[in-house]
């Protein structure tokens with residue numbers, strides 16, 4: 001069927017990566033807008049520009065570099081996607097989530113997803129980190145579910161459960177690390193919209209009303225695909241701006257990227273701490 005990545009497509013990418021690195025990653029990391037610096041922690045990485053891989057959707061957004069790094073981190077073999085792609089760039093959901101399926105075929109068991117998000121919870125401030133405890137898949141509820149299309153049984157079942165999309169044990173470890181390192185860690189529900197326009201005040205009041213703590217344009221498709229394939233997921237948002245519920249402030253991509261500079265060091269410390277506690 002057109003537009004869907006088949007298992008053969010996915011494995012073609014997997015083989016291309018295997019030809020360029022000897023690392024066998026068990027942990028996958030996806031870095032959100034302005035958070036690319038988190039990849040600096042990876043030791044002795046093999047760096048693969050994603051533009052050199054077959055079928056890989058190109059990252060077209062400023063602040064997303066479009067590289068894969070395979071190396072080690074806190075004693076684990078990791079694979080880091082520095083620069084994801086988003087649905088609003090014009091790719092299919094199947095393309096947007098290709099990296100997760102490639103990770104799975106390479107042996108990744110744990111997926112750590114990060115993003116930049118706008119705060120809907122009024123107690124959050126730009127620069128905060130938020131542990132994603134659950135998500136509202138507004139984008140997937142309304143028909144853009146990445147699992148639409150032929151089910152690939154090698155990954156998972158047709159109707160996968162999403163009752164614990166975010167791994168409770170990983171959340172507990174993350175809270176522990178944040179407390180030890182004195183990092184303020186907010187918690188809440190992340191909502192994914194397609195973007196690329198930011199929300200109107202009425203959109204934001206709606207999201208607030210249905211229980212969203214933060215809003216962004218990514219993560220949910222990747223998490224759905226990861227859970228379908230039985231991966232354990234940890235999600236962390238970097239709060240880049242306050243959502244503009246009253247319509248009196250303006251949101252820009254520049255402020256999202258700038259907040260990344262404040263968030264990245266804390267994100268690094270948190271992720272490093274979590275990885276050192278995973279066996």
Ligand code: HPA
Pocket residue numbers: 116117118119198199215216217240241242243251256
């Ligand atoms: N809205 C949607 N996506 C975002 C925002 C926002 O305010 N900030 C960062 N990503």
